[in-house]
Amino acid sequence: MSEPGNRPSPTAPQQPPPRYVRDSHCGTCGAPYTALPSADAWPRTCTHCGTTAYRNPLPVAVALLPVDGPSATGLVVITRTIEPQKGGAALPGGFIDHAEDWRTAVARELREETGIEAAAQDVRLADVLSDTAGHLLVFGLLPPRPLASLPPSAPTDETSGYEILYGPRPLAFPLHTEAADAWFAGRYG
Known part of the structure; x- marks a missing residue:
């Protein structure tokens, strides 16, 4: 039953809104x-x-930052605090912004997710990987850094901080695992 003015009664059962597809x-x-x-x-x-x-795929910029540790060289990885793969270890990375150079995106994502600064001009192309789900990842390799030169690991908006991965292991995303494995195997120079 409707009230005056053809508005539905607040006590009448309401239809759910149509499902957005x-x-x-x-x-x-x-x-x-x-x-x-x-x-x-x-x-x-x-x-x-x-x-x-x-x-079309949305390109993702991913940082490969080698770190010279006390006895080995590893890669910076973050622990995600957002979905997808919340709680998983991943390489620092994210979507390339509109009109943003991919090298700038690699440096920005590294800074946003780890607090580690890098110059875009120091980034060189390591690999571009894609999968059948429509993901396109651009992996940028940075020059190695000494562990002592890095800022302390601290939580960010999307991570619980960073750590150094000193050997291959499965990461949160298969393409991250593939790129990290390739780096540890020496395929990126």
Whole structure:
């Protein structure tokens, strides 16, 4: 029953809002995509306005920072405090911002997740890895640093701090594991 003014009664049962399905509507005109062969079909052409949409990967910049320790050289890794893979060890990294150079992104992500400063011009390309889930990671290698030159490990907005990984082990993300294993095997020079 409705109150005056055609507003629903506050005591009447309410219908849940419609479930939002990501990428189900055209980003140009807002019309729903129809006649898709599957929910994973890309690219998509809108039958209403004719715009074709693509699902391109969002590039991620990942830092490989070698650290000369007391008896071996290792890599800086962080412990994540956010999903995905909360609690897992990972190389410092994150999405490259719009109009940001990938080297600048490597240095920024290293600073944001560890407090360790690095110059973008010191970053060199180590590897670019992708998988069938649509992830594209750009691994930037920095010059080795002495352990004593690093700031103390401290929590950040997304990590509980950093540590030095002195040998290969599984990391939170398979592509991080692949790159770290390659570094420990000497494949990045």
